[in-house]
Amino acid sequence: MRILKQTFLLLRKDLLLETRRRESLLTMFFFGTLLLFVFHFSFDLTPERVAEMAPALLWLAFLFTGTLGLAQLFEAERSNHCLDALLLSPMDRGALFLAKVCFNITLMVLVEIVVIPLFWILFNLRSWELIPLLFLMALLGTIGFCVLGTLLSAVTLKARARELLLPLILFPLMVPVILATIRCMESVLRAGAIGDAAPWLRLLIGFDVIFLTLGVLIFDWVIDV
Amino acid sequence: MQLAARHLSKAYGYFWALRDVNLNIAAGECVALLGPNGAGKTTLLKLLAGLIYPTSGEIQINGTALSRTSTTLRSTIGFLAPGEHLYDTLTVRENLDFFTALYDKNIEGSAIASTLNAVGLQRWSGAYVAALSSGMKFRLSIAKWQLLEPGLLLLDEPYGVLDGSGIDLLENFLQAQCRKGSVVVIASHHISRVMQLCDRALILHQGKLTFDEPRQQPWDSFHRAFSEFLPRGPS
Numbered sequence: 487m488r489i490l491k492q493t494f495l496l497l498r499k500d501l502l503l504e505t506r507r508r509e510s511l512l513t514m515f516f517f518g519t520l521l522l523f524v525f526h527f528s529f530d531l532t533p534e535r536v537a538e539m540a541p542a543l544l545w546l547a548f549l550f551t552g553t554l555g556l557a558q559l560f561e562a563e564r565s566n567h568c569l570d571a572l573l574l575s576p577m578d579r580g581a582l583f584l585a586k587v588c589f590n591i592t593l594m595v596l597v598e599i600v601v602i603p604l605f606w607i608l609f610n611l612r613s614w615e616l617i618p619l620l621f622l623m624a625l626l627g628t629i630g631f632c633v634l635g636t637l638l639s640a641v642t643l644k645a646r647a648r649e650l651l652l653p654l655i656l657f658p659l660m661v662p663v664i665l666a667t668i669r670c671m672e673s674v675l676r677a678g679a680i681g682d683a684a685p686w687l688r689l690l691i692g693f694d695v696i697f698l699t700l701g702v703l704i705f706d707w708v709i710d711v
Numbered sequence: 712m713q714l715a716a717r718h719l720s721k722a723y724g725y726f727w728a729l730r731d732v733n734l735n736i737a738a739g740e741c742v743a744l745l746g747p748n749g750a751g752k753t754t755l756l757k758l759l760a761g762l763i764y765p766t767s768g769e770i771q772i773n774g775t776a777l778s779r780t781s782t783t784l785r786s787t788i789g790f791l792a793p794g795e796h797l798y799d800t801l802t803v804r805e806n807l808d809f810f811t812a813l814y815d816k817n818i819e820g821s822a823i824a825s826t827l828n829a830v831g832l833q834r835w836s837g838a839y840v841a842a843l844s845s846g847m848k849f850r851l852s853i854a855k856w857q858l859l860e861p862g863l864l865l866l867d868e869p870y871g872v873l874d875g876s877g878i879d880l881l882e883n884f885l886q887a888q889c890r891k892g893s894v895v896v897i898a899s900h901h902i903s904r905v906m907q908l909c910d911r912a913l914i915l916h917q918g919k920l921t922f923d924e925p926r927q928q929p930w931d932s933f934h935r936a937f938s939e940f941l942p943r944g945p946s
Contacts, residue, residue, distance in 0.1 A: 495809070495812050502801070502805070566796060566797055566798070567795045568796060568797070570762050570790070571790075571795075571810070573761075574762060574796075575813045575814060576785045707779075
């Protein structure tokens, strides 16, 4: 219970800082919608063809916007050596990991709430009833992205050129999550259900659970690298 | 609160910032940590705070080794450095609320207000920390540690940003902490100032502890030891 209380305290602090600075969220919104417009003007696709490509295009947008968020994830802690203040405190360091994961998920979900319907509008898709299930698949992928991204963001915290280094390490390790999420979203768009993508869904849930647990357990060492 | 360091060494790559430091500090002692730039003072403070880990050796607080998992011990350690460890985009009051909650201290709002009043920041409780001067930020850090009451308080060059009343405030706080049995370690270049306050002086030179004497000892030995490290003017 103590770890949850500390996680909530740290998350509340991060959300408060973000509402004041509005750096990460505004940048992510702007970049996400900009990518959709680029896709819209670059590809001249029929609605049927777009439905096939939608998961990959959406995930491309989520990956890039999410990476922007990850690059800013520890910025508040970098100034005034606030990370030292947190590490000095009796806080469970797993709580810091959980709070940063939840914060990043919150930002990405807010972006997805805007980006997914905007994608439907821009590409004139009619299957609006599939959006809730599609959003659920995107959420599972987002959790995997944020969990692994937070761990690697902490690993590269003290590295030079960390903004360049982070995607270089993150993207190859994200391949299972990206593949599984795209397959699940494809299945939802094609059949209106998970159907034959069930093994991919299990892989996605497994990835989320394993890396979330691993992150809480090893974050103490990761943050000291 | 008792503090001990046994054969403490710290290397950054091939560079040894600290070599085989042994220390015993009793409850209520106020210790000055002196030495030229690059002597290893900040490294020693960070090791004692548990912010970095020794390459070899051990730190014990009340007989218990300080390690990654010592969350209970960490709640007793305070670190005061000018302009550090405060969130710029939180207000003065929000910073104090956040850190007291993080340390699981159930402190009433009136106690926080009276502490802010004591450090002269009551009028600024709703101001963002970014809007404060360096001296005011340091006063806020003093307020923070007054509320958190650490058993071990480490200070890194505290005199640079404070005005006269701020120095009085700091020294009164440190003396009160020592009276309560806390250990205070101050790394500073303001030798005369810090030696008026402290019971004991440690001198670090090139990562080695070269001097460890109580203040009651003849001052000649202290001056002799320290004068080796004072910068010499042109002859």
